[in-house]
Amino acid sequence: MSDTIKRVVLAYSGGLDTSVILKWLQIHYGCEVVTFTADLGQGEELEPARQKALNAGVKPEHIFIDDLREGFVRDYVFPMMRANAMYEGLYLLGTSIARPLIAKRQIEIAKMVGADAVSHGATGKGNDQVRFELGYYALQPDIKVIAPWREWDLTSRTKLIEWAEQHQIMVPKDKRGEAPFSTDANMLHTSSEGKVLEDPWEEVPDYVYSRTVNPEDAPDTPEYITVDFEKGDGTALNGQAMSPATLLEALNELGRKHGIGRLDLVENRFVGMKSRGMYETPGGTIYALAHRGIEQLTLDRGAAHLKDELAPRYAELVYNGFWFSPEREMLQAAIDHSQLKVAGTVRLKLYKGSCIVVGRKSPNSLYSEKVVTFEDDAGAYDQRDAAGFIKLNALRLRLLGRRDI
Numbered sequence: 001m002s003d004t005i006k007r008v009v010l011a012y013s014g015g016l017d018t019s020v021i022l023k024w025l026q027i028h029y030g031c032e033v034v035t036f037t038a039d040l041g042q043g044e045e046l047e048p049a050r051q052k053a054l055n056a057g058v059k060p061e062h063i064f065i066d067d068l069r070e071g072f073v074r075d076y077v078f079p080m081m082r083a084n085a086m087y088e089g090l091y092l093l094g095t096s097i098a099r100p101l102i103a104k105r106q107i108e109i110a111k112m113v114g115a116d117a118v119s120h121g122a123t124g125k126g127n128d129q130v131r132f133e134l135g136y137y138a139l140q141p142d143i144k145v146i147a148p149w150r151e152w153d154l155t156s157r158t159k160l161i162e163w164a165e166q167h168q169i170m171v172p173k174d175k176r177g178e179a180p181f182s183t184d185a186n187m188l189h190t191s192s193e194g195k196v197l198e199d200p201w202e203e204v205p206d207y208v209y210s211r212t213v214n215p216e217d218a219p220d221t222p223e224y225i226t227v228d229f230e231k232g233d234g235t236a237l238n239g240q241a242m243s244p245a246t247l248l249e250a251l252n253e254l255g256r257k258h259g260i261g262r263l264d265l266v267e268n269r270f271v272g273m274k275s276r277g278m279y280e281t282p283g284g285t286i287y288a289l290a291h292r293g294i295e296q297l298t299l300d301r302g303a304a305h306l307k308d309e310l311a312p313r314y315a316e317l318v319y320n321g322f323w324f325s326p327e328r329e330m331l332q333a334a335i336d337h338s339q340l341k342v343a344g345t346v347r348l349k350l351y352k353g354s355c356i357v358v359g360r361k362s363p364n365s366l367y368s369e370k371v372v373t374f375e376d377d378a379g380a381y382d383q384r385d386a387a388g389f390i391k392l393n394a395l396r397l398r399l400l401g402r403r404d405i
Contacts (some may be wrong), residue, residue: 041187094189100323103135113383117144131321138324174182215259215353232339
C-alpha cells in the first residue's frame with residue numbers, strides 16, 4: 001500500500017491485462033485511476049474501452065481516448081524513416097517508435113489532471129517497460145512509475161484470469177487458457193510473439209499473419225505505383241497529395257494486397273535475451289524502399305555513406321527507448337539537414353511479396369547521363385584523369401607491397 005499515490009494515469013487498452021491493472025491499482029494503491037487510450041491506427045474499435053473504464057469506476061472526465069494517428073506518422077514515423085533506420089538491419093521499429101508518443105501523451109495528461117504517477121502494462125521481460133519509462137523520466141524526471149508486472153504475484157495467465165473473475169472483470173472467451181501468441185499493432189505494423197512462435201526453427205503458421213495476404217495468393221499481375229517526396233518526406237501517392245497518415249494508410253492497403261512486408265526475426269532485446277518475433281509492415285516497407293530510391297539520385301556520396309553509418313546507431317537508440325535523448329536529437333538534426341534536397345518521384349513495382357524500385361526522377365538529381373554514358377560523352381569526362389587518381393590511391397599499397405616483398 002502507499003499513502004503517496006492519489007491519482008495515476010494508466011496506459012489503457014481495455015484488454016484483459018490493463019483491465020486487471022486498473023482494478024489492481026484501485027485496490028492496491030487505493031488511488032484514483034485516469035485512463036489513456038491512444039488511437040495509433042491499430043485497427044480496433046476503441047470506444048468499448050471507454051465503457052469498460054466507466055464500468056470500473058473511472059470518472060467520465062478522466063477517460064482519455066486520443067486520435068494520435070496523424071502526429072504519430074508526421075512526428076515519429078517520418079523522422080525515423082528519413083534516417084533509413086532498421087534495427088539489426090531488418091526491423092522497421094514499428095512497436096519501438098510508438099512508445100515515446102504514448103509516454104509523452106501520458107505525461108501531458110498526468111500534468112493536466114494533477115496525477116502523482118503513471119502506469120503501464122509492459123512485462124518485466126520485454127523492451128517496452130524500458131521505452132515507456134525512459135520517456136516518462138525524460139519528460140518528467142520526478143514522476144512515480146508503477147509497473148504492476150514487476151510488483152504483483154500474478155505470475156501466470158491462469159492467475160491473472162482467476163484474479164479477474166474474483167473481481168468481476170469480464171474475461172472474453174478467447175482469453176481463457178493460454179493464448180497462442182501475443183500481438184501489438186499500430187498504423188506502421190503488427191508484431192506477434194510468444195507461444196507458437198517461440199521455436200525459431202518452426203515456420204510461422206499462416207494464421208498468425210493479419211496485415212498481409214499470403215504472397216502466394218497475391219495478384220498474378222504486378223502493380224506499379226509512384227510516391228512523391230519533398231525534403232525527405234512522402235507527400236503524394238500516384239500523383240495525389242496526401243497527409244502523412246493518409247499516405248501510410250494507402251500504402252498499407254497496397255502492401256496488404258500484394259503480401260509485402262513480412263519479417264521473421266530473431267532479435268536481441270535491450271534487456272539481454274534473444275526473442276523471435278513476426279512483424280508485418282506493409283506500407284512501411286514500401287515507403288522505406290521508395291525513400292531509399294529518391295536518396296539514390298539526390299544525396300551526395302559522402303552524405304549518403306555517412307547516413308548509412310549513422311542509421312544503425314539511430315535505430316538502436318529508437319529500439320532501446322532513447323527517443324528523447326540528446327544523442328538522438330543530434331542525429332536527427334544531421335539527418336534532417338541531409339534531406340533538404342531529397343525531392344522527386346519514385347516508381348515501384350509490387351508483386352507477390354516483393355517491392356522493387358523501377359524508376360526515380362528528381363529536380364535535384366545529381367545523376368548525369370552525359371557523364372556516365374558509355375557512348376561519346378562530348379568531353380564531359382576525361383578518362384585520362386583516372387590514371388593519376390588511381391596512382392595516388394595506390395601509393396600506400398605499393399609502398400606496403402615493396403616492403404613486404
